[in-house]
Amino acid sequence: MQLVYEDGPKRDRRLWLGDLRLQALVNYATFGDTNLVKKCIYLFAGLMSDDGKVPSCLYIAPNPKDGEIYLADYCMILMACLWDWWEFTGDKSLCEEIFDVAFNQFEIVFKERLLPDGTIRDDDSWWIFVDWDDYKLPRSLAASAEFAYFLTYAIKMAELLGKEEELSKAKKYYDIITKCAKEKYFNKDKGLFEDEGKVCWNTNCFMVLSGALSKEEGISIMKNLRSSKDALVPVTPYVYHYVAQSYADLGMKEELEELIFDYWGDMIRKGADTFWESHKKDDPFFSPYDDSVLVSACHAWSCTPMYFIKKYFE
Template sequence: MKISDITVAAMLALCTSTAFAQTYTKAQQQAWMEKAGLCKPVLDTTVCHPVAVVDIVKDDKAFQGYKAVARPGIDDLYTKSFKQMKSVTLDFGRHMVGNVSFKIKDIGPMQDAVLRFKVTFGEVPSDLALPIEPFTGSLSRGWLQDFTCDVSYDGSFTFNRRISARYMKIEAVGTSQYSDFCFDDITFKATTSATQHTAELAATTPQIFKDIARVSENTLRDCMQGVFEDGPKRDQRLWMGDLYLQALANTATFKNYGLTRRCLYLLAGLANADNGLLYSNLVEYPQPHAQNTFFVDYALLYVSTLADYLDATGDTATANELWTVAKRQVDVIAGKALDSKWLYADTGYQFDGMPVSMVFFDWSPVKLDTHAAIQGCLANAVERLCSMGVKLGRKSEVKSYGTLQERLRKAGHAAYWDKKNHRITSGADRQTSYIATAWAVIGGLVNANEGRQAIKAVMADGNAIKPGTPYANHFLVAAMLKCGMDQEARDYVEDYWGGMVRLGADTFWEYYVPEDHMFSSYNGYTLLNSYCHAWSCTPVYFIVNYPDVFQR
């Protein structure tokens, strides 16, 4: 073993020492929670009303086989008998998140009984057309937005939970033969913590990229609530992987850096105090609390999120305060999970003190091998940590990390670069996937020329595993741009995110597999899918930050 190896090995061994019996003090984490509280935003509220009556009609060319077609009748809703109308589907004109209420009024004899309605909300037209029952989803039935609403003599009803939708279907299922009514008001109070600042694009920007940027902003806006939520319909949580992408998009659009700061502090304040590791996600209400799962790749992205925040704001005070949290993710993961060959060889490794540890990267349609991806992700995190350390005047603290980065890259190149076929392979079965290839490029396991060869090879391979989510596709575009494949990146954004726009998306979706619109990781039950999802919002980041690629 070389001297440099001994230095790195000693650094990694320190991670397992008893000196880290408690990484963060109770007072320290409480202070972080208090700072997160000071950054809690006041939500902006816009009062909206339905703009059209629509019919949801079958169309084999539409997303999931259904589209909304406007028809006359919005004024009739407020003047004519709904008892005769019986059912209506309303369009609010855009996707919204917030509180919904409605009020009815008598148009004949006074209301003499409690009225019952069935109300269903949809983010996309198919939400109102596909059958809910039998419910076969793998998540809670409670995520679905279908309600029974009883309206008493005051004639008003307010939904007791926040709604995420564009469409609202109302059906009268219990009325009185002695009275009649119409609607007096239907209100959607849409909320967001986004600012009024939006992306600035050159006049030469092609319309498709303007549209993609607009839908990106819509998606991010509706996911910006008290925290950066992953999806306002489901899961309504702050997930670290989504946060990384939302924070990037935020730098190109709304520039609400206080919300990024709040999320960074919340995650740190709720981290495992003993081992220092960050839980994968948290719920904001009634009090912020973490779900006790550990996603290795998400924890490493905390490093990048903090580094990006520092670059965007110059806020060295926050970055210095949270430095120990970012550094700890690298120290523990590298110290515990690397083998003697500097490889993250066991992707199923369970970290002490964490109930569940996993390497994620994507909900792929086919089981994904993550060995090459996590090797690249760790190497990238080390690089970002070193760069941030230099900017913060902590160069001495990351002196040995350059060698660690070199060892990770060399080991990854030797293990996963198929020189003969010019591609990245991952795991014992030498699996080929877009994700492994993207992260090998991002992490520097291959050089730029090898990266270009690998990306071209994987995209030409009909058997290679494609991404299942916009989240994973983001990193493929990032890899293309890193190794100089500007035209390919432009084409991919136009084809993939532009594909959703052409299918009518006004916010981007949790899943989009172009050849299978019915894909869902929830036991194939698409009604659980989120159609406004944070990890799909990043094209606007690329469009703004690479103007020579996307704005001409």
């Protein structure tokens, strides 16, 4: 938190859009600074590619430069950053200035990836991150759920700014994607969403966060996830943030507290004094890079227990 919100002091030393959002939420709940958040948002909008894509990461030394990595799900997070900014500051001017850039990310992604039936096409031409451990994670439903969630911010921001054309488009995208997800991917016997026969925590939690389900349906899904022995669990605190947010949105405070103590607390019990980039409770040497030495031991996207403590437990 000096020049930008770096993802970590060890390896990348970059500003990542997914990390920025979580760091900004913690900042709003603690320090309350706005200048650095604003600077980071400007950097992402100012370094978009010639075809309009916002970079997923960037460097600032010796001069600001995009990191030449473009993740289809990360680019949508810029809109969520704008909404979080508005909620904390009440300042619409930055939102008005950056809205077109942020909304264009949805247009670009859906032009390339949204099929007529509402399915999201996944291929190697444009990486949809979702989480590490990719070899286990089906991407189509995971992307649909994540995109639907971030579309909710596009809808709210378009309503706030009176952007009628963009509001209509965002609602249309949202309806197509969520309708397909519920009709094609929901397993009624399990009471969970699944893709290729696999149930994933991240997918189901993003469906909960998307608002496409009732509160009762959301609570049922979270309970079914907790009792499932086969559901694929996240491997990063980044995704566990959204699991925690699902509990928070549903009013499941006991489960939220339990998750914080169980997952982040497990790192502390294993000797951590800063939170790690990735963590599997049953595999202390897990690494998305095939070498645990490369895993960041102090990582930006792992910071959000303080946000939840300040917002939901004070």
